Amino acid sequence: MELEKVTKSLAGDDKRRYDDACGLAHALELVGERWAMLILRELAYGPRRFSGLKADLSGISANVLTQRLAELERRGIVRKTRLPPPASVQVYEATEWGLEIEPLIGALGKWAARSPNHNPTLPMSPVSLMMSLQTLFSPERAAGLEARVGFRLGESEYVASVGRERVDIERTDAAGSDVIFSGNSNDVTGVIHGGAPFETITVEGDLGLAKRFLTLFPLPPKAG
Amino acid sequence: MELEKVTKSLAGDDKRRYDDACGLAHALELVGERWAMLILRELAYGPRRFSGLKADLSGISANVLTQRLAELERRGIVRKTRLPPPASVQVYEATEWGLEIEPLIGALGKWAARSPNHNPTLPMSPVSLMMSLQTLFSPERAAGLEARVGFRLGESEYVASVGRERVDIERTDAAGSDVIFSGNSNDVTGVIHGGAPFETITVEGDLGLAKRFLTLFPLPPKAG
DNA sequence: CCGTATCCAATAAGATACTG
């Protein structure tokens, strides 16, 4: 049984292979399985705990998450580490190489947002929202603006630093930002991308900046 | 039975969905199935026939190819058309929107080529080879060079135009290029990326240029 | 909290043969 399982797992890696030297084919062997890229997305801004991943990947089951993390680790894309004391909890983080796929993931998301079938009203994880700020950012619309915009999304806090040509995201205390959006990530997404009124969430600080901020992330034009 | 099939196909689209507004999740619903991105890769430089796709996607079976093409068509990524007379054969081509995923596909391939497990000795389709020229191109190494390099790879011919900052690929008659590489795509790949000697294929034209050309596509450094 | 172990159902993929 032990042996059989090993054989099966090897088969899983071998038989389902694309026999193709093309880098893309290899990419799909590395991160092409269901959930794999979404897990990597969740690791974009730093290490995450198992339960956090499970919570933000709506619909994944524990065993699938375990399996994907193990595969990604075996392939050198994810690393299992322990946070320094006093936290000392076990976390997963992307390796340096693994981190390099994040811009591509973001670009894929931007591409797909042009689909006529894209439904932006579905739930959105905090990381998805932060990533959307980076991929949809319009430098032209932000001309001359520099600001720190904070987010309190459930357990996690982020700061988006708007600069001349890009937005940098840090997972860190939002206090001290020029303006802070607070609420669950779905509601905040509604305000940022869906045009929902501020009253649906909490907005503290420079409200003028908040209003301007919302204009910086135009949705790409629909295809077709 | 008819009805059952419809129900099943809807289930395939619905149940396997990621419930996630994130663009990436939608991208994976659009092109995340096995073979889908590889099919799009094959459409990068123009329309292709069913049999050509099947031949270059080593290992795909006819029914899977049929199904993928139908899905991609339904999603607005691929279009089924007929070549103008006198050819008048039926072909598949990427839509304008579908074409925009090509650079992302190329970047994914380049990322994956850094994997310690990447095996560059496997077979490589003509399109893969052409795409690798674009993704691995080093503008620094090509400083001052402008040239047209032709390829005759089995049935298909391509011309790579090396410019200041990029390589453009066209699927067109190779005649008139400054140098022409001919052979099956695996052998030519061996020469271009594997350091195999010219004798394994046919090289006609400016041999000095051919030698220089080989230096323009450094493999990215391995991760880990 | 962080998983592992087991089981079941759905389905996708592959092989093969066949048709307009």
Next chain:
DNA sequence: CAGTATCTTATTGGATACGG
């Protein structure tokens, strides 16, 4: 050439229950 039709296999994913 361009696919369908059919059948078999095995992988995947999801649910549940359990252990450190």
